[in-house]
Amino acid sequence: MLALQVLVNGILLGGLYGLMALGMSLIWGVMNIVNIAHGALIMLGAYVTFWLFTLWGWDPFLSLPATIALLFVYGYCLQRFLLNLIVRAQLFLTLLITFGVEVVMVNLVRIFWSSDLRQVTPSYAGANFGVGGLTVPYVRLWVFGTTVALSVLFLLILEKTRLGRAIRATSEELRAARLTGIPVAHIYAVTFGLGAALAGAAGGLWGMLFPITPVMGGGLTLKSFVVAVLGGLGTMMGAIVGGLVLGLAESFTATYLGPTWPNAISFGLLVLILIVRPTGIVGRKG
Amino acid sequence: MATRSSAPVVIGALVVLVLAVAPMGLSPFLTQFLINLFMLAALAESWNIIGGFTGYASFGNVAFFGIGAYTTGVLLSVLEWPFALALPLSGLVAMAFAALVGMPILRLKGHYFAIATLGVAETMREIVYNLKITGGGTGLTMPITKNPLPFFYLMLGILLAATVVNWWLSASRFGYGLVAIREDEDAAMAMGINAALYKTAAFALSGAFAGLVGGVFAYWITFIDPEGVFKVITTIQMIIMAVFGGMGTVVGPLLGALVLASVSELLSTHLVSLAELFNGIIVILVVLFMPKGLADAIRKREFSLRQLARNLREYRV
Amino acid sequence: MALVEARGVTKRFGGLAAVSEVSFDLQDGEILGLIGPNGSGKTTLVNVVTGALPYTAGEVRFRGDSIRGRPPYEIGRMGVSRTFQIVKPFRNLTVIQNVMVGALFGARGGAATLSEARRRAEEVLDFVSLSHRAEMAADGLNVPERKRMELARALAMRPTVLLLDEVMAGLNPAEIDAAVALIKRIRDRGTTLIVIEHVMKAIRDLSDRIMVLFHGEKLTEGPPAEVLSNPDVVSAYLGRRYAERAGA
Numbered sequence: 001m002l003a004l005q006v007l008v009n010g011i012l013l014g015g016l017y018g019l020m021a022l023g024m025s026l027i028w029g030v031m032n033i034v035n036i037a038h039g040a041l042i043m044l045g046a047y048v049t050f051w052l053f054t055l056w057g058w059d060p061f062l063s064l065p066a067t068i069a070l071l072f073v074y075g076y077c078l079q080r081f082l083l084n085l086i087v088r089a090q091l092f093l094t095l096l097i098t099f100g101v102e103v104v105m106v107n108l109v110r111i112f113w114s115s116d117l118r119q120v121t122p123s124y125a126g127a128n129f130g131v132g133g134l135t136v137p138y139v140r141l142w143v144f145g146t147t148v149a150l151s152v153l154f155l156l157i158l159e160k161t162r163l164g165r166a167i168r169a170t171s172e173e174l175r176a177a178r179l180t181g182i183p184v185a186h187i188y189a190v191t192f193g194l195g196a197a198l199a200g201a202a203g204g205l206w207g208m209l210f211p212i213t214p215v216m217g218g219g220l221t222l223k224s225f226v227v228a229v230l231g232g233l234g235t236m237m238g239a240i241v242g243g244l245v246l247g248l249a250e251s252f253t254a255t256y257l258g259p260t261w262p263n264a265i266s267f268g269l270l271v272l273i274l275i276v277r278p279t280g281i282v283g284r285k286g
Numbered sequence: 287m288a289t290r291s292s293a294p295v296v297i298g299a300l301v302v303l304v305l306a307v308a309p310m311g312l313s314p315f316l317t318q319f320l321i322n323l324f325m326l327a328a329l330a331e332s333w334n335i336i337g338g339f340t341g342y343a344s345f346g347n348v349a350f351f352g353i354g355a356y357t358t359g360v361l362l363s364v365l366e367w368p369f370a371l372a373l374p375l376s377g378l379v380a381m382a383f384a385a386l387v388g389m390p391i392l393r394l395k396g397h398y399f400a401i402a403t404l405g406v407a408e409t410m411r412e413i414v415y416n417l418k419i420t421g422g423g424t425g426l427t428m429p430i431t432k433n434p435l436p437f438f439y440l441m442l443g444i445l446l447a448a449t450v451v452n453w454w455l456s457a458s459r460f461g462y463g464l465v466a467i468r469e470d471e472d473a474a475m476a477m478g479i480n481a482a483l484y485k486t487a488a489f490a491l492s493g494a495f496a497g498l499v500g501g502v503f504a505y506w507i508t509f510i511d512p513e514g515v516f517k518v519i520t521t522i523q524m525i526i527m528a529v530f531g532g533m534g535t536v537v538g539p540l541l542g543a544l545v546l547a548s549v550s551e552l553l554s555t556h557l558v559s560l561a562e563l564f565n566g567i568i569v570i571l572v573v574l575f576m577p578k579g580l581a582d583a584i585r586k587r588e589f590s591l592r593q594l595a596r597n598l599r600e601y602r603v
Numbered sequence: 604m605a606l607v608e609a610r611g612v613t614k615r616f617g618g619l620a621a622v623s624e625v626s627f628d629l630q631d632g633e634i635l636g637l638i639g640p641n642g643s644g645k646t647t648l649v650n651v652v653t654g655a656l657p658y659t660a661g662e663v664r665f666r667g668d669s670i671r672g673r674p675p676y677e678i679g680r681m682g683v684s685r686t687f688q689i690v691k692p693f694r695n696l697t698v699i700q701n702v703m704v705g706a707l708f709g710a711r712g713g714a715a716t717l718s719e720a721r722r723r724a725e726e727v728l729d730f731v732s733l734s735h736r737a738e739m740a741a742d743g744l745n746v747p748e749r750k751r752m753e754l755a756r757a758l759a760m761r762p763t764v765l766l767l768d769e770v771m772a773g774l775n776p777a778e779i780d781a782a783v784a785l786i787k788r789i790r791d792r793g794t795t796l797i798v799i800e801h802v803m804k805a806i807r808d809l810s811d812r813i814m815v816l817f818h819g820e821k822l823t824e825g826p827p828a829e830v831l832s833n834p835d836v837v838s839a840y841l842g843r844r845y846a847e848r849a850g851a
Contacts, residue, residue: 084602086573088602089577091397092337099345099566100566100570100573101570104567106562111560222401222408225401263408270401271402274391
């Protein structure tokens with residue numbers, strides 16, 4: 001029945017939100033940079049997937065590794081050659097500069113690729129399957145599966161690899177990390193690259209479900225922030241939990257209040273959560 | 287903080303005199319440009335109150351601008367009130383909203399505060415979009431006035447008022463309190479400053495001016511809609527103008543607005559994208575090379591490339 | 604009635620009592636020394652008395668009025684000022700502007716006008732011998748100067764009670780002597796003081812009475828000579844075995 005359908009939709013969407021927030025949470029946790037251009041990275045990922053599909057016919061799921069790689073390189077360079085210059089500045093200035101990056105990225109895309117709505121529509125786009133009265137579009141299911149796979153992969157990298165350990169060390173104790181020979185500038189760049197890669201992947205997946213425009217990123221940045229804060233900053237699990245919460249909240253408000261309300265609810269939720277429990281659902285107080 | 291000197295006052299008075307008389311002989315294009323300039327400068331000065339003096343960098347002041355615009359919009363087009371009543375009400379409503387929202391939000395620090403303010407602005411846009419009385423996505427249309435002159439004087443007047451308030455802050459007990467809060471809030475409280483009250487008052491003041499500007503804007507532009515009036519880029523513009531000119535100073539935001547708005551006008555032709563692109567690039571360049579602003583460079587009389595290079599290296603990894 | 608009365612003051616952080624059942628009286632015009640090993644609760648006690656932290660149990664009264672629930676700025680206006688262990692200068696202001704903040708917002712609301720505040724600030728700077736730095740930016744000062752500015756800011760508030768939290772940390776012996784002389788002059792001008800210090804020579808010289816905290820509890824209090832040769836006090840700082848070996 002309807003409620004169950006809404007629930008399923010919410011979960012499927014929530015997985016994607018979680019993936020988006022992972023990237024932002026990582027960058028914030030390690031470098032204390034709140035990346036306002038996060039949504040623009042998602043947007044870029046969506047466009048890369050679109051062009052690979054439109055120009056060369058690459059299947060959007062199969063082209064994800066390419067999108068991921070491209071966005072990683074882009075993110076790495078952005079951090080290494082620009083953001084590393086202001087890492088130690090006051091919070092406000094780092095926020096401001098990422099705003100500038102967002103504006104530049106969005107407008108360059110507008111100029112070169114126009115503001116026309118784009119869509120990625122592979123041959124299997126409209127297919128659904130039914131299970132117990134529920135209709136689940138295949139694409140949504142596979143998107144969800146991919147988000148789970150990517151999230152798990154990312155968490156494994158962070159926990160089990162040398163690189164992941166270096167990243168965590170840098171985020172926890174910068175001076176000690178430096179003293180043990182960790183090349184901080186490079187690690188920061190890799191971290192941002194990873195965050196961008198995650199965002200790009202999320203963008204590629206998003207592009208299969210929703211229209212792609214140059215300005216799609218703005219709201220997604222805020223939503224990623226909502227998710228990161230909802231779940232609890234710096235905790236990767238938190239991003240996933242938060243994503244599910246937001247996905248469900250949006251799904252239910254869209255169905256029961258109207259399609260124009262989800263945004264108001266998410267942003268309102270953000271403000272509320274910041275006031276009531278800034279450490280988030282999973283995060284610890286203090 | 288201000289050291290007393292009559293020079294700026296005299297120069298200011300002269301400039302005001304010139305500007306007041308000028309429209310008699312200005313081209314329509316120049317009049318429009320100046321109205322826009324006054325608007326941006328007033329917004330920058332209003333942001334300076336909470337961002338520059340108090341140190342709470344709000345990324346959502348466009349919310350107050352939009353609320354002011356919509357207050358005027360609804361009063362004028364739906365309730366058909368006269369503008370003379372609508373405008374002060376716009377300022378008051380925006381101010382009340384800022385005070386209300388400020389009370390819980392100003393308890394947040396750093397990133398949380400900034401994003402919360404951003405969230406407030408975005409929420410306001412979505413709410414306005416969803417309400418019937420505000421015309422939803424279709425927007426509101428004001429009665430048309432042919433003559434831009436009243437708007438010229440109104441914007442100029444608001445700009446002057448905002449600048450005077452900034453000047454008062456730089457040399458008053460209240461202003462000292464705000465600056466102390468900015469520099470070290472715990473120490474400020476230990477020294478007898480009611481930080482919560484002062485912060486909220488500063489936020490409300492900032493919102494009031496933004497609301498007034500929004501009210502005039504709505505009537506001037508005659509058509510408002512949520513997308514046009516709650517633009518994030520507006521907040522970014524007011525911030526970067528204040529930062530570029532020198533946040534926390536009195537004339538910094540003015541200077542910043544003057545320079546950046548002029549250059550922006552010169553560079554962009556008819557493409558909206560180009561103007562915004564320029565804004566974005568300017569933001570990046572200013573943060574990299576001149577985070578302390580023009581006013582600081584002028585004070586230290588340091589205009590060398592070497593100083594720019596030094597600024598570039600100051601905050602790196 | 605004592606100027607400050609504390610009865611059974613307790614401050615818990617979760618399960619840990621940083622301050623436990625501490626009672627004392629502060630008499631008008633005296634200098635009360637407050638000593639104890641690191642982590643014994645001295646700064647927490649200061650935070651509680653100045654309203655920076657709410658206390659879990661007990662009562663603190665200033666001139667008979669309870670300070671429970673009052674925010675720090677109210678207590679500052681009541682006439683209680685403090686310095687911070689790690690100094691908190693207003694970096695982007697000049698030294699005299701820093702002190703003016705104290706003059707503007709201190710006891711009973713502070714000075715009414717900026718010029719009045721400036722006058723008071725100049726006087727205080729002269730008192731602490733910092734006049735030559737008046738127009739310098741606060742972050743250009745060296746360590747002893749920063750401590751004196753921190754002190755000047757608190758003094759500009761015209762407090763009745765002044766709590767000094769390790770003002771002498773980081774000072775060399777000559778600077779310590781100067782600080783001791785300055786603090787005595789502050790008392791002579793009519794301010795009552797609580798001084799937290801680790802520099803025993805200074806505390807012995809300054810205090811009328813000394814109170815010792817250990818693990819959040821009041822260990823003992825009394826005249827300096829008595830307290831500082833008390834075996835329990837020595838062993839609290841240096842360990843029981845040293846105290847026994849030293850035959851204290």
